Amino acid sequence: MSIRAKTLLIIGSTLTVLIIGMYALSQIILLESYVQLEEQTMGRNVQRALNALNDKISVLHSTNVDWAHWNDSYEFVDDGNQDYLDANTYDGTFILYGLNAMLFVNADNEIVFSKGFDLENQVEVPVSESLAQLAIDPQSPLGMVDAEGELIVNGVGGLLMLPEGPILAASTAILPTDLSGEPRGRLIWGTYLDETSLASLAEQTQTSLTLLGLDAPAFQDIDLQGIGENYVALHTPDSHIIYGSSLITDIVGQPAQWLQIDLERSIYNQGQTSLSYFLLLLFILGGVFAVATVLLLERVVLSRLAHLHQSVANIPNDRNLSPHIEVGGHDELSSLANAMNTTFESLAQTQERLKQARDHAIEASRARAQILANVSHDARTPLSVIVLRVDMLKKELYGPLNEKQRSMLDSVLASTKQLLGFISNLLDGAQLESGKLQLRKAWFSPTKLSDPIKDAFLPLVSHKGLALNTTIDEGLPAQIYGDSERLTQILFNLVGNAIKFTQTGSIDVHLRCISPTHWQMEVRDTGIGIAPEHQGRIFESFWQVDGTSTRLATTGVGLGLSIVKQLTTMMGGYIELKSEADKGSVFTVVLPFEAAQGESNVRAEVRVNN
Numbered sequence: 001m002s003i004r005a006k007t008l009l010i011i012g013s014t015l016t017v018l019i020i021g022m023y024a025l026s027q028i029i030l031l032e033s034y035v036q037l038e039e040q041t042m043g044r045n046v047q048r049a050l051n052a053l054n055d056k057i058s059v060l061h062s063t064n065v066d067w068a069h070w071n072d073s074y075e076f077v078d079d080g081n082q083d084y085l086d087a088n089t090y091d092g093t094f095i096l097y098g099l100n101a102m103l104f105v106n107a108d109n110e111i112v113f114s115k116g117f118d119l120e121n122q123v124e125v126p127v128s129e130s131l132a133q134l135a136i137d138p139q140s141p142l143g144m145v146d147a148e149g150e151l152i153v154n155g156v157g158g159l160l161m162l163p164e165g166p167i168l169a170a171s172t173a174i175l176p177t178d179l180s181g182e183p184r185g186r187l188i189w190g191t192y193l194d195e196t197s198l199a200s201l202a203e204q205t206q207t208s209l210t211l212l213g214l215d216a217p218a219f220q221d222i223d224l225q226g227i228g229e230n231y232v233a234l235h236t237p238d239s240h241i242i243y244g245s246s247l248i249t250d251i252v253g254q255p256a257q258w259l260q261i262d263l264e265r266s267i268y269n270q271g272q273t274s275l276s277y278f279l280l281l282l283f284i285l286g287g288v289f290a291v292a293t294v295l296l297l298e299r300v301v302l303s304r305l306a307h308l309h310q311s312v313a314n315i316p317n318d319r320n321l322s323p324h325i326e327v328g329g330h331d332e333l334s335s336l337a338n339a340m341n342t343t344f345e346s347l348a349q350t351q352e353r354l355k356q357a358r359d360h361a362i363e364a365s366r367a368r369a370q371i372l373a374n375v376s377h378d379a380r381t382p383l384s385v386i387v388l389r390v391d392m393l394k395k396e397l398y399g400p401l402n403e404k405q406r407s408m409l410d411s412v413l414a415s416t417k418q419l420l421g422f423i424s425n426l427l428d429g430a431q432l433e434s435g436k437l438q439l440r441k442a443w444f445s446p447t448k449l450s451d452p453i454k455d456a457f458l459p460l461v462s463h464k465g466l467a468l469n470t471t472i473d474e475g476l477p478a479q480i481y482g483d484s485e486r487l488t489q490i491l492f493n494l495v496g497n498a499i500k501f502t503q504t505g506s507i508d509v510h511l512r513c514i515s516p517t518h519w520q521m522e523v524r525d526t527g528i529g530i531a532p533e534h535q536g537r538i539f540e541s542f543w544q545v546d547g548t549s550t551r552l553a554t555t556g557v558g559l560g561l562s563i564v565k566q567l568t569t570m571m572g573g574y575i576e577l578k579s580e581a582d583k584g585s586v587f588t589v590v591l592p593f594e595a596a597q598g599e600s601n602v603r604a605e606v607r608v609n610n
């Protein structure tokens, strides 16, 4: 993934996480606080409604007390005078106090006077039977007797649940104005808590009020005994309306009804709207932030980084090792580009120097090979002439020789042949190095390799008292295709070394077939051997084991094995060495069977059978 894509991914995912996080937090914190605000508002409204109801009860009760503790009422309940009735119980009194019922009960619990009134239609109606029954019952809540059976002088006021509906009732003992003397009964007032009075309460409190029974479905799970005085039951059926209900108790403090008010969820919905705006703003700001960040990053970092990357990536295609990368600005990126430019420049300079050095080395090597080839070639001609002439002298073609002269000529011949061999090696080495040496391949018999060895080395071997054995295995084909002269050269080098570095014992030359595809020439001696640490280097040009015993034995310059290895490799083979100091060495040249051009590769067995 490119850095640009990674950057976009990081900014995008960070922003998404941020928005999701903000959304979750605002849901929890903001919306929750709106909900709390809504509940508090609802609580206040419910409390206002309750206060209004309690005010209504207390006004009813206090007026009722005024009337009951009055000399006129005291006399009336005793004598039932018409004047009192005419002056006080006319319809206007009911309308003024909002009364539905008025009952005078004497000390014998008999109703002296009662009047019911329909406030809506403003007509007199009978007092309800259930209220009348409660009024004459001294044990009822309207009897005004407390738990100890004592009269409650200031009476009672509160809610009563009658079969026809809830009623706000007040009952006070009838006494003289100065409260002296025995009570002559009780004065009972009642105001039904019907739709009309609820509507007036609602208007007063600017709320919408409903009375619900204790068994209403919404409150079935509420434990009525366990709730406190200020408990408000909240109910939100949907996102538009919220209901808050408070339990109201009757005149004796028993749970009687739920007073419920409903409100539109304007606060909650306002919260939702604010939240939506907030999120929208968050999205817009987030988007603007992301775009601005990406653009700035693109301008300040990414495009320059991409340019830097492209410039470096193009270097192999342009083949220009000293490009000038320009990224602009003054920061780490431009410093990096400058550092890279400096590195490229020094790399290009180094490469140029290396190229020049290589050209010089190639030129020098070519010149050296050429000089060597020329020198070797030019030196071989006179040396061959010397050998020829010495040979003719030895054969006494130019007169008889005495012993001393013959011995001198032998010495001249030996030294000249040695020099000739050295020059031949130099020439071969130079030709191999310059790739000019050509193999001349033809069919030949393996004996062509073994026979010259004996001819050439037997006098030397006998002189050193060594044995020289040559063996050709039967499995080896009668004819082998290859350059017999170069193979002979390989064998001469190996056998020459073996004789050179062996004082006692034998030298064994063994030609054998080792597989249908390969054959080998093995030269084994019982000489001084080669220490393991030298074995890896003896095939290098001009390398010799540095030691007294070797130095004494050697007359070469360290080219022989190098030429052997190069020739073997040219022929598609390889050379192996096994040697142990003071025990002897075994050099094995492994070669593939080759086929002459136009012939198929001939297997060893087939040729043996022929």
Ligand code: ADP
Residues within 6 Å of the ligand: 493, 497, 498, 501, 525, 527, 528, 529, 530, 538, 543, 544, 545, 546, 550, 554, 555, 556, 557, 558, 559, 560, 561, 562, 585
């Ligand atoms: P050189 O002309 O000195 O013989 P070669 O390349 O043929 O050069 O051999 C390199 C060195 O390897 C020799 O100088 C000698 O130290 C070691 N060497 C080669 N053949 C033998 C051997 N058969 N036994 C012991 N040492 C050997």
